[in-house]
Amino acid sequence: MKIAATRPRFAAAPAVPSLPRLRAPLVFGALALLFAGLIGRSLYLQWIDYAFLQEQGSARHSRELEVPAHRGRIVDRFGEVLAVSTPVRSLWAFPDKFEASPEQMKDLARILETTPQRLAARLDAREDFAFVARQIAPETSERVMALRIKGLHDQTEYRRYYPGGDVMAQIIGFTGDKDAGQEGIELAQQPWLAGVPGSRRVIINRRFEAVEDVAAIRAPQAGRDLALAIDTRLQYLAFRELKAAVEANKARAGGMVILDVATGEILALANWPTYNPNRRDKVTPEKMRNRALTDIFEPGSTLKPFTIATALEVGKVRPDTVIQTGNGTLTIGPNTIHDAHPGGALTVEQVIQKSSNVGSAKIALSLPAQTMWQTFSNVGFGTTPKTGFPGEVSGRVRPAKTWKPIEQATMAYGHGISVNLVQLARAYTIFATDGELKPVTLLKTEGAVEGRPAISPATAAAVRHMLEMAVQPGGTAPKAQVVGYRVAGKTGTAHKLAGKGYAANKYVSSFVGFAPVSQPRLIVAVMIDEPSGGQYYGGSVAGPVFANVMGSALRLLGVPTDAPVNNVILPADAIEVREET
Amino acid sequence: MTRVNLVLLAVLVLCALSLVTSRHQARRLFVELERAQTEQRGYETEYGQLQLEQSTWGMPARVEKIAREQLHMQLPTAARTEVVPMPVPRTEGTR
Numbered sequence: 001m002k003i004a005a006t007r008p009r010f011a012a013a014p015a016v017p018s019l020p021r022l023r024a025p026l027v028f029g030a031l032a033l034l035f036a037g038l039i040g041r042s043l044y045l046q047w048i049d050y051a052f053l054q055e056q057g058s059a060r061h062s063r064e065l066e067v068p069a070h071r072g073r074i075v076d077r078f079g080e081v082l083a084v085s086t087p088v089r090s091l092w093a094f095p096d097k098f099e100a101s102p103e104q105m106k107d108l109a110r111i112l113e114t115t116p117q118r119l120a121a122r123l124d125a126r127e128d129f130a131f132v133a134r135q136i137a138p139e140t141s142e143r144v145m146a147l148r149i150k151g152l153h154d155q156t157e158y159r160r161y162y163p164g165g166d167v168m169a170q171i172i173g174f175t176g177d178k179d180a181g182q183e184g185i186e187l188a189q190q191p192w193l194a195g196v197p198g199s200r201r202v203i204i205n206r207r208f209e210a211v212e213d214v215a216a217i218r219a220p221q222a223g224r225d226l227a228l229a230i231d232t233r234l235q236y237l238a239f240r241e242l243k244a245a246v247e248a249n250k251a252r253a254g255g256m257v258i259l260d261v262a263t264g265e266i267l268a269l270a271n272w273p274t275y276n277p278n279r280r281d282k283v284t285p286e287k288m289r290n291r292a293l294t295d296i297f298e299p300g301s302t303l304k305p306f307t308i309a310t311a312l313e314v315g316k317v318r319p320d321t322v323i324q325t326g327n328g329t330l331t332i333g334p335n336t337i338h339d340a341h342p343g344g345a346l347t348v349e350q351v352i353q354k355s356s357n358v359g360s361a362k363i364a365l366s367l368p369a370q371t372m373w374q375t376f377s378n379v380g381f382g383t384t385p386k387t388g389f390p391g392e393v394s395g396r397v398r399p400a401k402t403w404k405p406i407e408q409a410t411m412a413y414g415h416g417i418s419v420n421l422v423q424l425a426r427a428y429t430i431f432a433t434d435g436e437l438k439p440v441t442l443l444k445t446e447g448a449v450e451g452r453p454a455i456s457p458a459t460a461a462a463v464r465h466m467l468e469m470a471v472q473p474g475g476t477a478p479k480a481q482v483v484g485y486r487v488a489g490k491t492g493t494a495h496k497l498a499g500k501g502y503a504a505n506k507y508v509s510s511f512v513g514f515a516p517v518s519q520p521r522l523i524v525a526v527m528i529d530e531p532s533g534g535q536y537y538g539g540s541v542a543g544p545v546f547a548n549v550m551g552s553a554l555r556l557l558g559v560p561t562d563a564p565v566n567n568v569i570l571p572a573d574a575i576e577v578r579e580e581t
Numbered sequence: 582m583t584r585v586n587l588v589l590l591a592v593l594v595l596c597a598l599s600l601v602t603s604r605h606q607a608r609r610l611f612v613e614l615e616r617a618q619t620e621q622r623g624y625e626t627e628y629g630q631l632q633l634e635q636s637t638w639g640m641p642a643r644v645e646k647i648a649r650e651q652l653h654m655q656l657p658t659a660a661r662t663e664v665v666p667m668p669v670p671r672t673e674g675t676r
Contacts, residue, residue, distance in 0.1 A: 163637040
């Protein structure tokens, strides 16, 4: 039965309608086509649209962050900070997108210590972009941002501060936009000081916090600290005395350099006039100039020792050789050289002590021009002192071939040749040492530095003795004496060049000297430009400045005295020999 | 066979879960590191500001100004100073 019952079903099987012949391939084909479409699409996404999609994807969950890098600090030789960058904030807005309720404006004005009216003026809608406040303290900025004013943004900037202010403004210089060096050491050492900000890619969460580092794209490079040779205490001392001298003598300008004899380091470099680098809205370029390095002047008599040293070196004269200066005139062709205070017969030592023009000119004329030029060149005149300071000048020494006799004679006492103050101070290292010319540097160096021999130790000692005579009674600069120390130095009083000739009543007074003579430690060079307070002789204008600075500096450094403590002989009417100009 | 599969499944689930925890741990630590680094930068900034402050307060120009104006001190003139000869051991000479 069972079998019978099922049979009709078997029998019905052939009755199942057969499918149309093309149906299966058609369905299969359609499905295959759809699959092909999918595969094609995925290939397209994977290969062709890949970069775009990847970018979009990562944009939704990762960010590139800038990693800030500080600019290096500038410190003095003892690590005292002279320039440092610290973050500040600036608030800005697009005025047309800025919306604040009157209360918010009031709060904003209160926090920024201004008035709503002034703020409104700053946010003048005609401008595209406006700073609401520049370079304010981060705490202030946070209080402002807490007001949640629509359209107000803040950004971090770096501002450089100079605690030294006007005392050392010209050496350090300052930074400009984006904290990049613009003047002075800041400019010269830009690659060393500047930091390079880095960047990295991170994964962020929905609160925009970084949750994972993906890759460091660029590692930040922090700026390096820079130690200068400057001694802040000596710098201040030099600055204070220079300022006082310029004001007392009603001078136009002045400069001072203190050099360490052993290392050639510039321990102080002061300029007047000056400016405050922290507030320089109305500073003229005149005040920014580092005169001691970027200005040249005719040094006058401070150059005589080099003439004498050359003559001693080639054996033309000895310290006690007598030079006839006669009635104090020397005629060379159409020109005449004068000594206003004729000395008659002077020894070579006395030529320096009394600063005789005729004496030095006579000695110079006995020398070949090339030899003299060689000495000037050996002590660094005519070449930059290579401190790396921007704008330092080389001075001017013409080639010996072009020298006329009158020029050779005037160069003997420092006219017709120009130098800057640092060059002049550096040149005196040959007398302060055993004839070695030391390199000079603004950067801190460790230990004594080898110099280049320029003259023999014997010549150096002889000239050193003459320079010591010049500051003793009977010399041109008794006011340069220092209690407790033996000092040596030379005055200079030069007529200033004005147009084609020399101005009759405009002078540059200078003094270069070193101490203690038994073992020189410091060289101090002072230059006072156009003193017009009645006195203009180097011995009376620059000499006392030298004495004040040298005395205080040696005591400050704890240099042992090398003279009896009553060595200074300064009668009421100082026996000061008027120097020739 | 089934038992082995079940054990493997359990191991797989465990591994997956531990991956989730360690991943979470890593992110948490990273956030912490991030915060610490921000703090470090903050301290560095503060150090710079303190140094600046110290240097500003300690500048000889300011010290001298206060000494002169508020404390009425003066630099001794040459006439009012005496230099004493150096005894042994050495002491600082006055002006």
